[in-house]
Amino acid sequence: MSLLTTLLSLSALTLPSLAVALPQTDAATGLPQYYHWNITNWHAGCARSGCSYDFNVTGPLDGIYPEFKAYCSGGDIGFFEDCELLEGLTNEGTGVPSVAARLEPSAQDGVARMAVSLSFQEETAGITHNITGTHETSYNAFVAPLEDFSIFVEDMTVTQVA
Numbered sequence: 001m002s003l004l005t006t007l008l009s010l011s012a013l014t015l016p017s018l019a020v021a022l023p024q025t026d027a028a029t030g031l032p033q034y035y036h037w038n039i040t041n042w043h044a045g046c047a048r049s050g051c052s053y054d055f056n057v058t059g060p061l062d063g064i065y066p067e068f069k070a071y072c073s074g075g076d077i078g079f080f081e082d083c084e085l086l087e088g089l090t091n092e093g094t095g096v097p098s099v100a101a102r103l104e105p106s107a108q109d110g111v112a113r114m115a116v117s118l119s120f121q122e123e124t125a126g127i128t129h130n131i132t133g134t135h136e137t138s139y140n141a142f143v144a145p146l147e148d149f150s151i152f153v154e155d156m157t158v159t160q161v162a
């Protein structure tokens with residue numbers, strides 16, 4: 001058998017198992033493909049003083065990405081407000097996560113345009129990761145029960161600051 005055919009048959013043997021063993025990452029963000037955050041007890045409503053929201057959000061421990069649970073509340077002011085970190089768990093070399101939430105000013109169409117942002121430092125690499133996910137939900141306070149939903153990688157953007 002020539003060296004070439006040996007290499008070819010070797011790669012034919014090893015490639016399929018490699019494909020299974022490699023972690024599946026999302027091409028656009030580099031996040032794990034099934035990475036997601038769960039929002040529970042979403043509650044948003046408007047009064048004369050303006051619109052407000054509150055909810056809990058969880059994210060899973062996955063490689064450098066820290067596990068967290070945070071309580072977020074604020075108004076439809078269009079910029080991020082810090083959430084309260086209730087629980088956090090990080091792998092070695094990853095700093096404490098910081099979570100923030102944003103609600104766009106209400107367009108009076110019943111649609112609540114919200115965003116969650118997670119930021120943490122990868123200490124060994126000296127990089128700060130910031131992941132922002134957006135979702136459109138509703139102003140449910142007076143018309144519907146509390147809502148649960150998830151934000152998946154297709155609605156996330158990632159920025160890294162060294």
Ligand SMILES: *[C@@H]1O[C@H](CO)[C@@H](O)[C@H](O)[C@H]1NC(C)=O
Nearest residue numbers: 040041054055056070071086
């Ligand atoms: C958020 O989670 C905390 C702790 O698990 C719980 O006490 C609280 O009631 C939750 N709040 C909402 C809005 O779900």
Ligand SMILES: *[C@@H]1O[C@H](CO)[C@@H](O)[C@H](O)[C@H]1NC(C)=O
Nearest residue numbers: 036037038058059060061150
């Ligand atoms: C989100 O909810 C799903 C379905 O209940 C669950 O399987 C998953 O572990 C949850 N993820 C997080 C980060 O809480």
Ligand SMILES: *[C@@H]1O[C@H](CO)[C@@H](O)[C@H](O)[C@H]1NC(C)=O
Nearest residue numbers: 080098099100117118119130
């Ligand atoms: C993430 O980046 C956005 C856009 O630069 C910024 O507004 C937000 O405050 C950052 N989030 C955190 C938690 O630092």
